[in-house]
Amino acid sequence: MSLPISAPPDTMPPPGRTSTRFAAMLTILLMLISGLFFIPTPAQAATLGVGYGNEDLWLGSFSSHGRQAYCMDLDALPPWGNTQHPELKTTLDSLSATELARLNYVMGRWGESSDPNITAAVQMYVWDVADHGNYVGRGGDGHFITRVPANVQGTVLGNLAAMRDAAAANATVNPSVRMSVTMDDQYQGQLTISANPGSLSGVVSLNHATFSDGSTSATLGPGTHRIVGIPPEGAPEYRVQASFTASHVGLGAGVDLFYTPGEQRILASASFKPLLVTAQSPVIPLDFQPVIETVVDAKFVQAGDVFTDKLNVTVTKHSWIKVNGSAVPVLAEGTLYGPFDAQPAEANAPPEGGPVLGTESLTLTHPGNYVSPGTLTAPESGFYTWVWKIDKTKQGANAKYLTDSFADRFGRVAETSATPFQPEAVSQANGRLVTPGDRVTDTITVSSTNGAWLKHNGEPIPVVFEGTAYQVPGTLPPVRGAEVPAGAVPIGTVQVTATGPGEYESPEVVLPDAGFVTWVWEVKKSSQPEWVRLYLAADWQDEYGINIESHSVRWPLTITSEVREYNVHKNGRAFDRITVTGFPDNHPEFTGDGYWGPDEQELEHTVYGPFQTDAELTDDLDLSDTPVLTRITTPAKNGVYDIGYTDEDRIQPTEAGYYVIVTRFAGDDRVQPFTSSPADIWERFYVPGDEQPVSVITQATPVAGVGEEFDDAALVQGSKVPAGAYLVFRAYGPHDPDAEPVCEAPFFTSEKIHVTQAGIYRSGKTSVDRAGHVYWVETLYDATGKVIAEGKCGAPGETTVVTETPPEVPPVPEQPGLPEKPSELAVTGGGFPWLIAAGGVVALLAAGVTLWFGRRLALLRERNGYVREEDTGIEDLMNQ
Numbered sequence: 024m025s026l027p028i029s030a031p032p033d034t035m036p037p038p039g040r041t042s043t044r045f046a047a048m049l050t051i052l053l054m055l056i057s058g059l060f061f062i063p064t065p066a067q068a069a070t071l072g073v074g075y076g077n078e079d080l081w082l083g084s085f086s087s088h089g090r091q092a093y094c095m096d097l098d099a100l101p102p103w104g105n106t107q108h109p110e111l112k113t114t115l116d117s118l119s120a121t122e123l124a125r126l127n128y129v130m131g132r133w134g135e136s137s138d139p140n141i142t143a144a145v146q147m148y149v150w151d152v153a154d155h156g157n158y159v160g161r162g163g164d165g166h167f168i169t170r171v172p173a174n175v176q177g178t179v180l181g182n183l184a185a186m187r188d189a190a191a192a193n194a195t196v197n198p199s200v201r202m203s204v205t206m207d208d209q210y211q212g213q214l215t216i217s218a219n220p221g222s223l224s225g226v227v228s229l230n231h232a233t234f235s236d237g238s239t240s241a242t243l244g245p246g247t248h249r250i251v252g253i254p255p256e257g258a259p260e261y262r263v264q265a266s267f268t269a270s271h272v273g274l275g276a277g278v279d280l281f282y283t284p285g286e287q288r289i290l291a292s293a294s295f296k297p298l299l300v301t302a303q304s305p306v307i308p309l310d311f312q313p314v315i316e317t318v319v320d321a322k323f324v325q326a327g328d329v330f331t332d333k334l335n336v337t338v339t340k341h342s343w344i345k346v347n348g349s350a351v352p353v354l355a356e357g358t359l360y361g362p363f364d365a366q367p368a369e370a371n372a373p374p375e376g377g378p379v380l381g382t383e384s385l386t387l388t389h390p391g392n393y394v395s396p397g398t399l400t401a402p403e404s405g406f407y408t409w410v411w412k413i414d415k416t417k418q419g420a421n422a423k424y425l426t427d428s429f430a431d432r433f434g435r436v437a438e439t440s441a442t443p444f445q446p447e448a449v450s451q452a453n454g455r456l457v458t459p460g461d462r463v464t465d466t467i468t469v470s471s472t473n474g475a476w477l478k479h480n481g482e483p484i485p486v487v488f489e490g491t492a493y494q495v496p497g498t499l500p501p502v503r504g505a506e507v508p509a510g511a512v513p514i515g516t517v518q519v520t521a522t523g524p525g526e527y528e529s530p531e532v533v534l535p536d537a538g539f540v541t542w543v544w545e546v547k548k549s550s551q552p553e554w555v556r557l558y559l560a561a562d563w564q565d566e567y568g569i570n571i572e573s574h575s576v577r578w579p580l581t582i583t584s585e586v587r588e589y590n591v592h593k594n595g596r597a598f599d600r601i602t603v604t605g606f607p608d609n610h611p612e613f614t615g616d617g618y619w620g621p622d623e624q625e626l627e628h629t630v631y632g633p634f635q636t637d638a639e640l641t642d643d644l645d646l647s648d649t650p651v652l653t654r655i656t657t658p659a660k661n662g663v664y665d666i667g668y669t670d671e672d673r674i675q676p677t678e679a680g681y682y683v684i685v686t687r688f689a690g691d692d693r694v695q696p697f698t699s700s701p702a703d704i705w706e707r708f709y710v711p712g713d714e715q716p717v718s719v720i721t722q723a724t725p726v727a728g729v730g731e732e733f734d735d736a737a738l739v740q741g742s743k744v745p746a747g748a749y750l751v752f753r754a755y756g757p758h759d760p761d762a763e764p765v766c767e768a769p770f771f772t773s774e775k776i777h778v779t780q781a782g783i784y785r786s787g788k789t790s791v792d793r794a795g796h797v798y799w800v801e802t803l804y805d806a807t808g809k810v811i812a813e814g815k816c817g818a819p820g821e822t823t824v825v826t827e828t829p830p831e832v833p834p835v836p837e838q839p840g841l842p843e844k845p846s847e848l849a850v851t852g853g854g855f856p857w858l859i860a861a862g863g864v865v866a867l868l869a870a871g872v873t874l875w876f877g878r879r880l881a882l883l884r885e886r887n888g889y890v891r892e893e894d895t896g897i898e899d900l901m902n903q
Contacts, residue, residue, distance in 0.1 A: 068106055069106045069283065070087070072085050072142065073091065073139050078101070082171060083139055084145065085102065085289050088106070088281070092279075093142075094149065094288075095150075095153045096288055097157040100287055101286060102286045104285065105283065105284075106281050106282070107282045107284075108281075109291060113293075115278065120196045120276035121194070121196060123277055123278060124194040124275060125194040126278050127274070128274070129273075130149070130290065130292040131292035132273050140182055143182075144180075145186070148186050148187065150167070193222065195274050196276045198219055198271065199218065200216065200267055200300045201216070202302040204264070204265055205304065206252065209309060209341075212250050214227065216243060216245050216246060216267065218269075220274070221244075222244070223244065224242055224269065225268050225297075226269075227248075228240045228265070228268075229264070230263070231254060231262065231263050232263040234251075256342050257342055257344055259308065259344050259346055260307060261306075262303050264301065264303040265302050268297050268298070269298040271295035271298055279292065279294050310340070310344070311338050311341040311342060311343060311344050312425070312426040312429065313387060315411040316334070316335045316337070317335070317435070319331075319333070320394070327400055329398075329399065330407065332359075333392065334385070334394070336387055336389075336393060337390050350389055351388075352387070353386070353418065354386055355384065355385045355386075355412070356384050356412050356414070357395055357409055357410070358379060359383075359408070359409055360373055360379055360408050360410060363377075363407075366476075366478065367433065370432065370434055371432060380407060383396050383398055384396075395409075408434050411431040413425070413428055413430075443560040445560040446470070446472075446486045446559065448521075448544050448546075450466060451468075451572065452465050452541075452573055453465060453466055453528070454574055455575065456577055457574050457577070458576065458577055459534060459535060459576055460533065461534055463492075463540075463574055465528075466528050467488060467527050468526050469521040469525060476524050479558070483522050484555055485555065486520070486546060486551065487518055488520075488545070488546055489516060489517070490543070491516045491542070491544075492516075493507060493514070493540065494536060495541055495573075500573065503570075504566065504567050505567070507543060511541075514534065514535065515532035537607075538578075541572055542573070543565050543566075543572075546559070548561070570619070577692075577693060578695065580604075580606065580688055582603050582605075582626075582686050584706055585706070586598065589707070589708055589709055589740065590709050591709070593676065593678070594675060596674060597667055597708045598666070599628070599667055599684050600664070601626075601657065601666065603661050603663075603664065604661050606661045607694070610659060610661075611658070615692075620692040623659050623689050623690065623694070625656045625657065626657045626658070626659050627687045628684055629651060629684070629686075630652040630654075630655075631683050632650060632676065632683060633650065633676065633678045633679065633680025633681060633710065640702050641701065641702050642700050644702075653673075655674075663839055665841065668845065679710045682709070684699075685706070686698070704820075709740075717744055717803070717811055718739075718740050721736065721738070723797075723799045723821050723822065729794055729825060729828075732789065734788050734789065735752050735799040735801060736785050736786070737750060737784050737803075739803065744779065745805045747777075747806025748804065748806065749776055749777045749778055749803075750773075750778055751772065751774075751775060751776070751801070752772070752786030752800075753769035753771065753800050753802070754769055754770060754771035754786075755768070755769050755797065755816070756795055757796060757825050759795060763817075764816045765798075766817075769800075770791070771786075773787050794826055794827050795825055796817075796823070796824060796825070798816050798817050798818075799814065800814045800815070800821065
């Protein structure tokens with residue numbers, strides 16, 4: 024509405040004339056004057072709603088009868104009189120159905136807004152559609168937008184543009200909804216909704232059905248929606264019904280007209296009734312499915328006694344149908360199969376030609392418990408089992424109410440009389456290749472070889488299986504046979520209680536010695552509880568020497584070696600003596616038997632180097648890209664092998680640096696793989712350059728008994744030992760072997776041992792009065808007391824293990840004399856001054872024997888379970 028207004032639209036002269044403009048101006052003047060003297064109309068009159076301005080100049084909604092309405096006639100008087108109740112108009116003046124629909128849409132969507140920027144835009148839209156000529160004649164949007172504050176004019180015009188676009192796209196002359204219910208089967212279906220406009224949504228309520236989330240009502244729009252039918256209890260048929268209710272606000276060609284006699288007409292959205300649509304499915308006939316489960320009344324039935332069966336009847340589809348208030352009767356037949364000489368296996372159907380004792384029938388009228396008539400008696404011992412059926416074809420006129428026939432599973436109930444069964448086992452050793460000291464198990468697959476595994480009190484009868492692991496005589500795989508040979512030694516017997524057919528894993532057995540071990544399993548009636556013995560047919564024993572029931576406890580190799588000289592001239596030759604033990608005596612003669620593979624034939628000795636420092640020679644050194652001087656092979660059998668003495672196996676370094684010899688055995692089905700450590704100081708040699716740095720390599724007595732004397736030894740090397748240098752040995756402990764090594768207060772400190780040249784120096788003897796680990800630390804000082812090299816606390820090579828009893832000393836193997844060195848090349852010296860070489864050779868030889876003897880003791884301890892790590896402190900000393 025634009026104030027002031029001169030006359031109602033039915034008395035207005037045609038727009039555009041001079042008289043019209045004069046009358047409008049006069050009207051405005053009169054309204055301005057009258058505003059000073061007249062008070063607002065009574066309470067029933069329209070009042071200003073939400074917008075901009077005041078009663079003299081207003082752009083926005085009016086409030087009347089609890090609603091917001093908008094001026095229709097630009098040149099009419101304000102509706103200050105008694106405004107009548109709104110009246111629904113589906114035709115109004117010359118407005119088309121589309122224009123009415125657009126007015127209804129805009130006022131229905133935005134007409135009740137409390138934002139003046141929106142209600143001002145609604146008013147401009149209503150004038151533009153309902154009084155278009157005057158609206159355009161007054162200047163249109165550009166004129167009326169000046170009625171709002173300048174800072175929000177852009178917002179109002181933006182709202183107006185959005186309303187025009189939305190009305191053009193979404194206003195609907197004739198809104199409508201169609202709905203249908205279709206069912207895929209008795210319970211699954213869909214509800215289909217189509218609507219104009221497509222954005223229309225409403226509340227859908229279902230009867231005798233739910234949506235997929237279990238609800239019976241939902242707010243939905245056009246589309247297909249899954250439903251689940253819920254028939255009434257016991258009903259033979261039903262329908263699914265649906266109703267759709269949607270608000271009509273803003274939809275349809277119509278408006279509500281607020282009439283004030285002689286004054287301005289105001290409009291609001293049409294008060295159409297809500298849209299209501301209903302739909303229902305066709306009649307859905309129903310059926311139900313009774314199911315029978317049975318339990319025998321007595322587990323043990325004596326000959327001549329009556330068999331009775333307890334039935335539990337349930338319904339797995341729908342509910343028990345009633346017709347004319349009466350339950351549909353269902354005929355059930357029970358067949359008692361037997362006797363059998365063993366418990367029949369559970370199955371979907373009885374075996375063809377199986378024996379039948381007799382048949383009984385029952386009429387079922389409800390879910391619940393029933394008892395068979397008890398007309399059948401037990402004629403003889405054996406197993407008897409019930410099978411109950413409901414045959415749809417035998418139900419007469421009531422067949423249409425049954426979903427399908429039903430048949431109970433065969434063999435579900437165990438009876439008391441039983442034919443003894445024969446339990447046996449097939450086993451497979453867990454761990455084909457193992458090592459001495461490993462804990463192994465055997466997996467047995469248990470079954471009955473003469474029928475089903477019988478049950479007692481509803482549970483499978485427990486059977487004790489005994490398995491014995493036998494050490495096979497000799498070094499070759501066992502020969503399969505029915506009996507255990509006399510030379511086989513049992514190393515462990517375990518028991519497994521099998522509670523039915525299936526797989527079981529045995530307890531662990533420790534395999535102490537190398538060689539082959541095979542399992543033998545048996546069932547002895549005398550080992551079972553008394554009540555179980557009656558169910559077992561006979562004793563049973565597995566065969567001896569089955570390959571999959573055997574382990575190869577692979578022989579551990581012991582390979583010790585020592586290069587003859589530590590220092591070697593450039594282009595000189597190095598020599599190594601390798602002592603191999605641990606192979607079976609007949610290795611590598613075994614050629615395999617189809618299951619166990621043949622022996623590997625060779626050991627490989629690889630000389631790696633040169634290395635700049637011996638600190639590179641660690642246990643975890645990656646040898647894949649390490650320089651190789653040469654590779655030499657020897658037979659994979661026990662013995663002493665001297666290499667480097669012939670042209671075929673010569674070891675001739677051409678560059679200065681450190682070298683190490685690594686021995687490898689690939690491993691086979693009888694012997695473990697072996698690789699010596701690059702950190703082994705006994706397998707190193709050194710080709711000096713112009714200067715050899717001073718270094719210290721040490722080896723303490725590895726094992727001693729309480730009260731037994733032990734010591735430490737140090738090999739000092741280098742081309743120039745500083746004048747006045749001296750060694751001091753310190754011993755700490757004894758300490759707990761499981762605790763971290765601590766070297767704080769020594770219980771033994773040696774005298775200062777003067778070092779004048781390269782050679783072996785000993786600490787002097789000491790002893791302790793209790794067991795534990797004694798940690799040695801040797802320190803090499805110069806004349807001023809500065810440390811040249813120092814050992815590491817707790818290094819394995821510098822640890823003496825003190826035991827409660829003195830260790831056993833293994834016999835020293837016979838060693839052949841050393842081969843003659845080739846005469847064409849010098850092999851020793853390598854940078855030592857002649858005085859050092861001459862003065863130290865005797866000490867070096869003596870020390871070598873001592874260190875070799877200590878190493879043999881350490882190897883013995885390794886075979887007894889002590890794992891020796893290399894003395895990393897030695898590497899540190901050699902890099903000083």
